Amino acid sequence: MSLLKINQVKQIEADVESARIILENLSQELVDHICCEVENLMDKKNISFEEAYEEIKAQTGIKVLQKIQENTLNLIDKKYRIMKTTMKVTGNVSLALLGMGTVFKIFHWPGASVALLLGFALLSLFFFPSAVYINQREANTRKRPLLNGSALLGGITFMLGILFKVMHWPGASLLLQVGFLTMLFIFLPALLFVKLKEVESKKMKRIYVLGAIATIIFEMATMFKLFHWPGASMLMLLGSVLLIGVFLPMFTWVRFKITGVINAQFIFLVLTCMYAVIFTSLLAMNVSSDVLGGFVKEESNSVLISNYFQKKKSKQLSANATLPDSLRLVKEKSTTEISAQAASLKKLIAGIKVNLVQSIEGVDEKTALYYLAEPLLIMKKDNYDVVNHILLGENGNGAARELKKEIESFREKADQVFKNNTETSKSIGVLLNTSDYEDKNAGSIITWEEKNFRNNMLISTLAVLSGLEKNVSVVETEMIAEVSR
Amino acid sequence: MASNDLLKGMLKPIILKLLFEKGKMYGYEITQLVSEISAGEIELTFGALYPILHKLEQEGVVKTESIVINNRNRIYYSLTQTGKGKAKEKIAEFEEFVQTLKIFFKPNFGLKISGLQNFGGLQLARI
Numbered sequence: 001m002s003l004l005k006i007n008q009v010k011q012i013e014a015d016v017e018s019a020r021i022i023l024e025n026l027s028q029e030l031v032d033h034i035c036c037e038v039e040n041l042m043d044k045k046n047i048s049f050e051e052a053y054e055e056i057k058a059q060t061g062i063k064v065l066q067k068i069q070e071n072t073l074n075l076i077d078k079k080y081r082i083m084k085t086t087m088k089v090t091g092n093v094s095l096a097l098l099g100m101g102t103v104f105k106i107f108h109w110p111g112a113s114v115a116l117l118l119g120f121a122l123l124s125l126f127f128f129p130s131a132v133y134i135n136q137r138e139a140n141t142r143k144r145p146l147l148n149g150s151a152l153l154g155g156i157t158f159m160l161g162i163l164f165k166v167m168h169w170p171g172a173s174l175l176l177q178v179g180f181l182t183m184l185f186i187f188l189p190a191l192l193f194v195k196l197k198e199v200e201s202k203k204m205k206r207i208y209v210l211g212a213i214a215t216i217i218f219e220m221a222t223m224f225k226l227f228h229w230p231g232a233s234m235l236m237l238l239g240s241v242l243l244i245g246v247f248l249p250m251f252t253w254v255r256f257k258i259t260g261v262i263n264a265q266f267i268f269l270v271l272t273c274m275y276a277v278i279f280t281s282l283l284a285m286n287v288s289s290d291v292l293g294g295f296v297k298e299e300s301n302s303v304l305i306s307n308y309f310q311k312k313k314s315k316q317l318s319a320n321a322t323l324p325d326s327l328r329l330v331k332e333k334s335t336t337e338i339s340a341q342a343a344s345l346k347k348l349i350a351g352i353k354v355n356l357v358q359s360i361e362g363v364d365e366k367t368a369l370y371y372l373a374e375p376l377l378i379m380k381k382d383n384y385d386v387v388n389h390i391l392l393g394e395n396g397n398g399a400a401r402e403l404k405k406e407i408e409s410f411r412e413k414a415d416q417v418f419k420n421n422t423e424t425s426k427s428i429g430v431l432l433n434t435s436d437y438e439d440k441n442a443g444s445i446i447t448w449e450e451k452n453f454r455n456n457m458l459i460s461t462l463a464v465l466s467g468l469e470k471n472v473s474v475v476e477t478e479m480i481a482e483v484s485r
Numbered sequence: 486m487a488s489n490d491l492l493k494g495m496l497k498p499i500i501l502k503l504l505f506e507k508g509k510m511y512g513y514e515i516t517q518l519v520s521e522i523s524a525g526e527i528e529l530t531f532g533a534l535y536p537i538l539h540k541l542e543q544e545g546v547v548k549t550e551s552i553v554i555n556n557r558n559r560i561y562y563s564l565t566q567t568g569k570g571k572a573k574e575k576i577a578e579f580e581e582f583v584q585t586l587k588i589f590f591k592p593n594f595g596l597k598i599s600g601l602q603n604f605g606g607l608q609l610a611r612i
Contacts, residue, residue, distance in 0.1 A: 009556045028558040036513035072536040076543045
């Protein structure tokens with residue numbers, strides 16, 4: 001009867017080890033079993049160890065061994081079984097919900113938010129933790145609290161952050177930042193460390209380090225872009241070039257040299273990388289800056305028109321000054337009153353604008369005024385948390401309420417002036433409209449404050465406020481012209 | 486050769502019976518013996534065997550002991566005290582089941598009267 005030599009047993013042991021069998025008894029049993037099979041075959045066919053093992057290996061590949069471990073764990077470990085079922089069920093359900101939610105959102109059908117909300121909640125709170133648990137049970141012989149912990153924390157906060165951002169809930173930025181930072185500075189280095197321990201060749205080690213650095217730079221670029229910190233474009237360029245131009249070709253080449261084949265999984269990985277780069281570049285770089293740029297233009301236009309009407313008003317006032325005293329005094333009384341009310345309204349609006357920029361950009365009043373003159377300098381053009389807080393406050397006690405009251409009283413004044421001129425009166429009603437808005441699709445009524453300021457980004461809120469300033473100037477000038485007649 | 490569908494549920498009693506008879510066995514030995522006794526009719530793959538053995542161990546029916554043989558660890562399984570009682574129980578239960586099963590596959594269900602009318606149409610349909 002043939003007996004395997006110690007180095008032959010070692011070879012089989014190494015192969016079983018590569019299947020990462022974590023149950024110690026099971027891995028010993030599998031080694032013994034395969035050894036027995038090989039010995040038996042060597043006797044039966046009178047062949048060498050190599051030939052016999054080659055034949056047995058075909059039936060005891062890594063996938064087969066892993067399947068045995070999975071079946072064993074399923075039978076003996078209730079927690080594993082529950083986690084695995086949870087992972088499969090919630091993974092599929094959340095994917096379906098997210099897909100549906102996105103389609104609904106694109107078509108503006110009702111129910112999109114509910115689907116997205118449920119999908120994200122399932123994904124981050126059930127699927128992700130169970131997947132991390134299963135991965136740890138199946139793949140690692142040792143517990144790696146740093147790697148798994150950071151993957152868990154980073155992943156969950158990141159996904160919740162995206163959910164909050166999509167739903168316009170406060171705190172999205174904080175969650176995203178925590179998620180990003182955990183991923184970048186704990187998870188990725190920990191992963192790199194584990195990978196470096198696994199691979200032998202120096203060349204591969206260097207490539208892994210390069211890949212980790214490229215990924216960190218690329219992710220940092222995404223984070224910078226998301227929070228409108230300066231330098232995002234440079235990082236994005238550097239990251240993409242490193243990732244696509246240097247890391248991927250080198251990795252492919254070395255892998256190909258070692259294994260001799262390129263498998264489907266690898267092709268998938270490369271494609272995913274490409275997509276990630278294309279999407280982030282397209283979405284983050286161009287589209288959003290175009291949209292925000294549009295609002296910047298709108299904002300400057302409003303200021304220009306306001307200035308034009310201010311000049312027109314001054315002309316009218318200086319014309320009034322040349323009138324005979326008796327007439328001049330009467331008219332001056334009305335014009336001063338109108339000007340005072342308009343000025344107080346404009347002061348209120350300007351104050352809100354400065355307050356917004358100061359709070360969002362974290363700068364002093366002087367800088368805020370400078371930013372308002374040059375809106376392109378504003379960094380966090382898309383902040384809406386603070387807009388909600390300042391203008392709407394809690395239970396509608398924000399600045400928008402007082403603003404609405406002031407606009408209404410100014411409109412009443414205008415109605416008095418134009419009480420004999422219904423056409424102009426109507427136009428003024430449009431310019432200074434503060435009535436509730438009826439959403440015909442949803443069948444609900446939204447207040448003027450909510451409609452204009454809820455979840456409105458800083459830059460478009462500034463455009464709305466400047467538009468109001470402009471309208472006040474127009475009405476003021478018209479009123480002065482009317483009373484001067 | 487018996488199909489996998491038929492084997493499901495029968496492996497556990499078979500393994501228990503073997504351990505009951507032989508006392509102490511290791512995995513490869515069990516698969517070989519099953520194949521030998523059944524003249525190749527039942528093939529117990531190692532993929533099916535080891536999950537069941539681990540489950541039995543967890544239930545306290547069998548215990549393991551590790552012995553170094555030919556440069557490697559070999560894990561022997563044997564019935565525990567409670568396992569012996571349980572094995573007896575299972576084997577008796579299984580024998581009874583096989584006897585019952587046999588009746589079904591006799592011509593006319595082993596009854597002397599010919600014709601199926603004695604069973605009544607409804608009951609037959611239920612079977």
